[in-house]
Amino acid sequence: MKIAVLVGGTGGARFLHGVVTAFPQADISAIVNTSNDVTVHGLRVCPDLDTAMYLLGGAVDFKHPNTHPDATQTVQAELSRYGAEASWYPLADREIATNLIRTQSLDAGYSLSEVTDALCDRWLASEGERVNVHLLPMTNARCETHVVVDTETGPRAVHVQQWRHKNGAQTAPRSLVQIGLDTAEPTPTVIDAITDADFVLISPGSPAFSIATILAMPRLHAALVATKATVVGIAPVIADAADGEHATPHGVMRSGLQALGVSATAEAIGRHYGGRGEGGVLDFWLISMDDSADIAGVVTVSGDVEMATPADAAVLARAAIDAASGQA
């Protein structure tokens, strides 16, 4: 069985962990968002790729995939003492090694796909065994999301990471500006993964900051429309995000939806992705049991979409495949 998963952020990484756990025999490709990537201190940082890699590789905790369990920040502290501009970006020492290798390899002319393969050789393979997933950056082109926020001197566009980590996502963005995405092309491997899949799963990552950017590439969108695979989206759980908690993943997700003009409900997000018969990408839309959604051309199914534990994520992954197989 071939499964392609669209992945971004912590929700995406957790869900991918569930897919890998639930279907150990499957041939799984993860198409990972790169629009959150950023260059800080001259280092190319790929948060969504690395969160997935570290989580699947057992280097971080399922509950806190953005933080190494015993992460030191010695380099970061020194950078701050030098007064380095981007010291607002949280870099664990261990991550710096990953970023050094990536930056050096990119500078040497390797593609992000090739570099990702090389990094995953360490985390996803050991003693002949390999985690049954291939992490694919959605594109080898350089893409970055900027958010437009109001300041005292008028609207200003800042990198999404600067907004999240320097501003603490306190200022609601007016709009999102995608740098590089209009000319970015998905890699051939990404297109093949979608075309050859039996199932395509759209993870419950942030719709604005993770999934919409993957879907924004015309050739990738077209491949999703054309694939023989059944496409199942999983609604991100957002109902429990209190309005005030800007800096939480849910707060950030909500701000992003607001900037897109999409309500923070499963129905609105599902309609934003759209049904395959209606120019969108969904066949099925998996939402919370106490929720409802009416989306043209899409079969809505319900399940437990919370992922507090790895076991939860595996159950959710199985529910998505069951729905698509008509076994829900």
Next chain:
Amino acid sequence: MKIAVLVGGTGGARFLHGVVTAFPQADISAIVNTSNDVTVHGLRVCPDLDTAMYLLGGAVDFKHPNTHPDATQTVQAELSRYGAEASWYPLADREIATNLIRTQSLDAGYSLSEVTDALCDRWLASEGERVNVHLLPMTNARCETHVVVDTETGPRAVHVQQWRHKNGAQTAPRSLVQIGLDTAEPTPTVIDAITDADFVLISPGSPAFSIATILAMPRLHAALVATKATVVGIAPVIADAADGEHATPHGVMRSGLQALGVSATAEAIGRHYGGRGEGGVLDFWLISMDDSADIAGVVTVSGDVEMATPADAAVLARAAIDAASGQA
């Protein structure tokens, strides 16, 4: 009083510390060797500049200036786990911050002189007080010393840092190859520092790996010949280096001298630098009390050239200036 000091390696950094301590009112310029610089993991590393900066800034111990007192190597350990090629080069986490800032600034088009000034702003200035020394890279051009060693497949040139840290300086070099030094120009500030000095002091750094590379630049050499300053060289203490201790600074110094065809004695090294009247650079040559040296056109003076403590280094610095002032 204006003093220019030619600096390289740990001996050079310790001696410079002594000059700064002994002459707190002097205007001191340190002309620092850059031919030990190396790029590892995409980071530009300047060992001689940084050893001097850290030692003067109180960040490292006088006895072990190459090691931060509580240095962690988390990034280094991760790089090794990735199998990164240059993981033989010892990088403390704190140094990585320095190297990141330097590399990023060089990539942005700043010169090494400008970058060094910016880095020293942190270490050599605090609350309006500034350590009375200006650290000057000898050139802004990129220079690197390679050593030619015999291998099973014939002679091979490797970077001096690779030879020191990967090979442990075990294989005696046949010869030294200087990359970039033939076209390197000293900066105008370096030439001014020599021309305007009352005293030029040649520190007891490694003759082959630190001092000879500074002297190899024709315009710098000419400025030393022409300056109105009195030039005093301090012989590196090498008599106590047992032949077998390749990896020690003295062992490395001895191997370098051997590659240059210079005996490891104060007299031979002094003759290698030469008297100012004879096309060389020395007016005075300060050697160990139990030693002797006969060098054409050079006044030999003796003193305690060991530098076990900061106080020793200050005494040695004063002895050098006293000799040049006719007060020895």
